[in-house]
Amino acid sequence: MIGQVLGHCRVQAKIGEGGMGVVYRAYDEVLQRDVAVKVVKKDARLGSSGSQDLLQEARASSSLSHPNICTIHDVGETEGELYIVMELVEGKSLHEMSRDAGLPPETVIRCGVQIAGALVRAHDRGIIHRDLKTSNIVVTSGGLVKVLDFGLAKQVGVSERDASFEGPTRTLETMQTSSTFSGTLAYMPPEVLRGETADYRSDLWALGVVLYEAASGRRPFEGRTGFELSSAIMREMPKPLGHPVPPGLWAIIQRCLSKEPAQRYQRAGEVLAALEAIQGAAVFAAAPSAERSEPQTMAHHSVRHARVRRGDFLLLVGTTKGAFILRSNVNRSRWEVGGPYFHGQAVYALAYDNRADQHRIWASTASFWGTMLRSSDDFGRVWTNPQEAAIRFPADTGLSLKNIWQISLGRADEPNTLYCGVEPAALFDTHDDGETWSLVRGLFDHPHRPRWVPGNGGLALHTIVLDPADRQRMYVAISAGGVYRTNDGGNTWSAQNRGIRAMFLPMKYPEFGQCVHKIAMHPARPQRLFLQNHWGIYRSDDSSENWKDVANGVPSDFGFAMVMHPRNPDCVYIVPVESDQFRCSCDGRLRVFRTRNSGVSWEPLARGLPQKQAYETVLRDAMTVDSLDPAGIYFGTRSGQLFSSRDEGKTWNKILEGLPAIVCLRSALIEDGFGHSIATPRQAPQPPPSSRSKSRTASQSRRQSHQKKR
């Protein structure tokens, strides 16, 4: 089979075998991605009509698109070989993960939420899994749960009446241990053992078994023979789960394991809601006094998730105490709030990356416990939490990472490239989708670096701007070091601050040392840049060789945030603050200023914004635009208020107040994958990414490396 082509997939290596057939790693030569191909065994149980039924069932299951369901891409038959092409999922089965002593309750709940979510989607489409079990559930190293083999058991497996000792989709593991009792029977509900037809509630029973097993490392019903096991399932009550399983989780498991289907949850959505409720109120049982007798405190974490669908519009909000994901549609008028994520941790950088078949949100988190780069592929339900910090200063530098100020995507045709600007001021890059990050030595070794000085926020490289026309050219902004540019892909850098004042130095126009707060570029006119300085608003028309003050008519030329209109390269938005000493909106009036003539003049935009006693500060990354028409403009304040304009700044509305200090804001329009979505997560708008061919497996391998142990 190795080397053969099934459909347009070339088989590369065997990766598993089960009751249904053999699973191979393969490469889809048309769509250029890694896939898994399951070649179905020619089995007596599968006659010709069975083949057709299986194909039909697999086709039905292929309609299931959900982050927690292993996607079936294709089914086919070649020379009598029935095969199913599916997403290649790399990770550990829940069975492997939990078989020693079970998993911590938080992990069980987190997995349970995802499995229940998968069932909700499948049941909505009329598809019953019929073979849900811990060995059919794979958890990637990033914590993402994937349920395999939806709906296939019905056609391939024995009929429910047969109640085979071994399950229909035996894994290698169950085959190897077939002398002991394992397999699908352990997950079968009493009604199926009685010969009744499986329905949605049969999957919910199996979910109960899965959760019990995940929480304790053992199954709720056991027996040395099939008869004993069947008997236990029919008649016995599972042994109660005590500490550390919280009572709420135990109650959910018990209800799933009600002998009578009518006594169970009736819909997967009910289990999902119950699990989310205890996840939201994640108050876990205190350790028993036998373990430690110190006084206990109680933490109540309440996390809500926005239910993001295709076509939705998102605002990603980073604050000093966590992140939020706000969901709306293209009307951008009503908002559902997800979060807070990363309780108590400062999130200074966020980015939405849709450059492959994915919707990935990147976030930096900073706390007492260090600074981490994290990501989620399901809009915040599951975040990576790497064992080892991905971004770290090499030993010879003697430096330690304090904060990640900017996460910047590489160019559209470099989907594996990302950049991070960090504190202490340095640039890191990855060209393998985050698997490995490197310090950009060309900048780090610049002779100016020892003479850069920290601003109020520390010595930070906070802005990264790529030149879309010249792939060797990029700009960074450092507080306080100034603007630096490379024309050779990062090997060498030059200070680009001619004409920019440094009011806090005796020499007002030094070569470097300026405290630049933000730079912005429109991709349609990359030789022109705008700059908000620590005093001064500037424009360069020659790729930063010279800067000219364009603070014409603004109430103050001090400020932080600066964003470009998504389509008009002459249009820039800023929010001035009164002064270095008093970093609040001028005269207690919160006003955005806009130029539509590249800084020749600026106009105030205040309709809908507070104009009395509004002493607000908008920090450097707390402003963003979207790509819609008319463009939306958004900003957040240090006082936790979030404002938006859906008409390019003419009128404003308050979306939310009472958030922690807002330090980062990004927008994203969620369209389907494959790179033709629209997103504006960066400081300067970028041209829409072109289609690309990066496979999901690349990102999965990156996630594994995130979890890589030192």
Next chain:
Amino acid sequence: MPVTFLIPGPLREFTAGRSAVTIEQSPATLAEALSALWKLYPGLCDRIVTEQGQMREHINIFIGDEDVRYTGGLTSRVAAGSDISIVPAISGG
């Protein structure tokens, strides 16, 4: 004689939920004890020390009741049977 690390709530994600982790070896210093801890639970390392191996600024470690900042930091001697507490500092806003 083994020593026992007491793990604060935010880090139990990296110790499979365990609030106490016992090191069976007999480490002579805190650095040796931590090194053994990293081997068991690698995710703890970057949370407690920087990439340069220094204790994070706002993390305190106590051997028994003694704050190791006053007893030699990572070179502090660890008495057999000690409890070693990892505690976030009471700073912040």
